[in-house]
Each structure stands twice: as C-alpha cells, then as structure tokens.
Amino acid sequence: MAESEKITINMNVVDLGKVDLLVDQGFYSNRTDFIRTSIRSQLDTHAEEVKEIVIRKSYVVGVVNYGRKELEKLRDSGTMIDVKVAGLLVISDNVDAELVKQTMASVQVRGVLKANAEVKTAIQEL
Incomplete structure (x- = not known):
C-alpha cells in the first residue's frame, strides 16, 4: 500500500459535534475513521467520473x-x-x-x- 498523506480539515462545531455523537454511539471508532469512511464513500459515488477523467486526461x-x-x-x-x-x-x-x-x-x-x-x-x- 502506498504511503498515506496527512491532511487537515476545518469543520464547524455543529458538524463536529454530530461526528462525535456517531463516534460515541459506536458507529465509528474515532473521528479519523468517520472521515476516511466518508471520503471513500464519496470516491465510490464519483468513481465513474474519476474513471472518465483518467481516460480523457x-x-x-x-x-x-x-x-x-x-x-x-x-x-x-x-x-x-x-x-x-x-x-x-x-x-x-x-x-x-x-x-x-x-x-x-x-x-x-x-x-x-x-x-x-x-x-x-x-x-x-x-
């Protein structure tokens, strides 16, 4: 697996509170798990667009x-x-x-x- 790269994001306190609620309830192990899962979900949603861009470009x-x-x-x-x-x-x-x-x-x-x-x-x- 390739190296990972650290990123920083800013979230408003309400969204962060919602993430923390999901973590507290056991839906995710921590904030990072939530963010990685969310990113993968969005990449899956846009997989076809990414594929087309890769081919076209x-x-x-x-x-x-x-x-x-x-x-x-x-x-x-x-x-x-x-x-x-x-x-x-x-x-x-x-x-x-x-x-x-x-x-x-x-x-x-x-x-x-x-x-x-x-x-x-x-x-x-x-």
Whole structure:
C-alpha cells in the first residue's frame, strides 16, 4: 500500500459535534475513521467520473516512479513526456533538474510529488 498523506480539515462545531455523537454511539471508532469512511464513500459515488477523467486526461492512477536510467533513455531518444499522475509521483534522488527539463514537457500531480528540492523547483518552472 502506498504511503498515506496527512491532511487537515476545518469543520464547524455543529458538524463536529454530530461526528462525535456517531463516534460515541459506536458507529465509528474515532473521528479519523468517520472521515476516511466518508471520503471513500464519496470516491465510490464519483468513481465513474474519476474513471472518465483518467481516460480523457490520460492520467496514471497509483504510484509512478522515475529514475535516472529511465529518464536518460528518454533524453537519449529525444523523447519528451507529459506526466499526469493521480496518486504519488516519485522522482529518484539521483535525478537532477537538468534531466527533468530535458525529458518532461509537463508534470501534473493530483496527489503527492516526492522529489528533491531542485527537481521540485524545475517541475514548477515547466
């Protein structure tokens, strides 16, 4: 399973009180359980829309890794790629900003980007 990412949400006190009531009554083990369940429910509700967007926009869903060797092969063949990820994009620490600029025409991440600071800056400039 991929890493999880911490998020923060703000709720009004009335909604939070309702969540706490459901937790107190044993419907959920804690607030986090309620929030995760709610998010999964909404994702299930919109699964078809997500699928259509992924197909239409050519997104890869999941975890995508790019390492130095793979990007060097792209550079050597003169290939530029458009990277679209819904999930986690990992660019290895041994990849530098210049290699990213030589191989990636654009990068869109709906989720989390893991890369060194130099590479993140290069990606923002694309």
